[in-house]
Amino acid sequence: MCLAIPVKVIEVGAGPGDDWAIVDLGGVKKEISLALLADVQVGDYVILHVGYALSRLDPEEAEKTLALFAELNSVGTGAP
């Protein structure tokens, strides 16, 4: 029910009104509503839930989390 997926915004202001966007969903283009998220730009990744963008993904934070996995790995496996 709360399932949602990260999608890439490829066009803003296209659709029935200003607060609409077109996103790329694994190769499929889809119109979504931006009524719930401010300042969305082309190129942003947003979390799409039941037709609405709910949150913007922060690429730097994502990198930090992935780096943390790597750091923990070396602890877990005893590698240097």
Add this chain to the structure above:
Amino acid sequence: MKYIDEFRDGEVAKNLAASIRATVEPGRNYSFMEFCGGHTHAISRYGLSDLLPATVRMVHGPGCPVCVLPIGRVDMAIDLALNHGVILCTYGDTLRVPASGGLSLMKAKAGVGNKCGDIRMVYSTIDALQIARDNPAREVVFFAIGFETTTPPTAVAIQQAEAEGLANFSVLCCHVLTPSAISNILESPEVRQWGTVPLDGFIGPAHVSTVIGSRPYEFFAEEYRKPVVIAGFEPLDVMQAILMLVRQVNEGRAEVENEFSRAVSRDGNLKAQDRVAEVFELRREFEWRGLSVVPYSALKIRKKYAAFDAERRFALEYRSVPDHKGCECGAILRGVKRPQDCKLFGTVCSPENPIGSCMVSSEGACAAHYSYGRYKDMN
């Protein structure tokens, strides 16, 4: 896909599992509740519990909207479709939830006696609004269920209907609140008094938290001394959150930590929160399947938008209906029992023919265990 594939890497998962094994203290048991059905599903689908040491136990929580929807609420939706002649729009998840008299929305759609409900599955409130525009002579009701993730889209739809003067559109509001359910679990006698459900911490919701932020969980960390780690729904997110919880327990900390920082901030999505606050207010009480009647745990439509409230428009009354006698959904939703403890599990109750709500949605504890975990029990 970006932001998905890199969070599903099997080798990294094995290494995270090794980190968890290296971090747990010998002789100590850890019991964590994943509140969300999304996490329950990820744990079952990716077999994460098999990667964990035997001393780390995951307890499934009540964060599956379809699972906690009581029979009486589904009965109201069926009543609208069969006896008020409306077009009832619903998310697909609710179609098979068992209701009174062996009915479900699906069966009401197929026909009951000489009546056939006009029940339509929608992906979005946007689709429900379009159905209302396309059918000006018919009443169109959206059956709104879900936690804080799904509430803002309903708020947008109600405001949009008002802006357009879409007088034939209304909403049967069954939206519920995550923090109220967590409080209810923490205050339950099984956790607080009897200790039959040991809880050392929570994995906090992913997408709910994108909306409400991490701040609402600070109360639980401070007041109940329970660590909370907000985590994304991908398997590596869940593994990392478990590691962070184990560390907090070892170090005697009870803090809110955010593993899902790529999408969740402390304040959450203020635009969405404003929309929700504008349209909805707290409901004095709401019955949850499993948790019984919980005060101030759900939302209702404000008087300002009363014209779009299906409960008012059709003078609907809620009637509480007990669950099937043999069904353990209630205990499973409170973390007291596991799906395999229910005698109906996998015998008369299966995803094809669910008796209880936890067998309906793929996020339900029973459906998740049936689909991915039950073979392990047989060996």
